[in-house]
Amino acid sequence: MSNDLVTIPVPGAGASLKAVQADGKEWASVTHVCETLGLDSKSQRRKLHEKPWACGVMMTLQVGGQGREMFMVDRRTLTMWLATIDTNRVAAEARPTLEAFQNEAADALDRYFHQGGAINPHANEHQQKALMFELRSQMELAQAAKGLIHSDFLEAKARIILARGMGEAPELDPSTKPLYVQSFLKEKGLSKKQLSAKAPGFGKRLKNQWTKSHGTAPQKAPIELSNGRIIDVYGYTEADRPLMESIWNTHYAA
Template identity: 35%
Template structure:
């Protein structure tokens, strides 16, 4: 039996989706090729990731024939997006990549689970039941993310994994996550903003600051490089080096040694290092 494909419009382009075992999935090939990447290469990369969840589905083409296609759940699609190097994407297709990163989860979820609207004649009991369903879906999504994070390999910082799992557990249970201050993630982007740098200054300084920070981290940790994690950079989830608030003195040391003289006003805004 073939699977119905639903094309969901985004602010730029669209994404093709299907339901698999009651869960919304993204059809992988058209999404990959729409941003100009090699589907075989990206599929191989996906198959090598322990967190990836894929399904082979039967779909009916325009010629009436049945074809096999790969679909991935929304969590896997978002994790894959975080590994896409923006520099490898043509400038003309970057708006679609941004739309994928920012809009896919909510657009797909709303289409398949909410139908895009609520019946204005719904009774209080129906609205209560709908609210309960939404809470249950949110909890299932959070618990699914916990499982994905747990399955990540050793290249991902265990401190980051633990803090994100606590965050999603709290999201599932409605509690406040108990994360020790020294274990909270510290991004280069966040640190530079704390220093008072503008958006353009952050973009200019981010890479050289990051390189000096990695070098300083290795000196303090017997040649061991910082592990990987994921964080918001320019509003998008991307792979980043993993640091926590316990590393802030090292950030201050690198700033003072290499950047403070170039940004004296920001040095004052950020406080004494």
């Protein structure tokens, strides 16, 4: 069993997974995810032990030249476990990271170990070229979108793309970090049904208020959903959070 713990950046999270490949599987550290999100790792481990779908093991891995015991789960368990964590159970500052983990962690794990993403030092030449082609295409798309998409939003997306190619976590100005309406509303603890009901009206109010404040309508940006479908959404950033909070408090908080 390999004990080489690797760091895998997760797009949009500003944080990383710690993972290892062993026994023909990829394993992610629950311990590190809990530390990143401010969760109690022992209680999360007990919770997973009670789930029939969970596959977890204790491993002694090298961290900073010293052995450390960690609770690790396979890719499938990682995805299902992250989905069970309510954003309201973590601190407000950790919610964007949790949402990014929920959306991107499993794919980041796959890219690293199977596509040479992020970049895996064991990736073969074909995998590295494929990844570079993908990242170059994304950067060209971002370049072509200048003038069509809010510059702050576009800069944040470009930093995420570059970080993926360099195997690092993106360094984002907090105020320019992308903030989607769906993500903001999820932070409020809405169910899927409530989210579907409230999102259109909230988005319309936000667009109107944003247009009044800036003298022009917000610009749209393409995002890729977990199912691979690409849709256009308004490219708001963290700088727009106060406006979102104002609309929420005025029309929805009660």
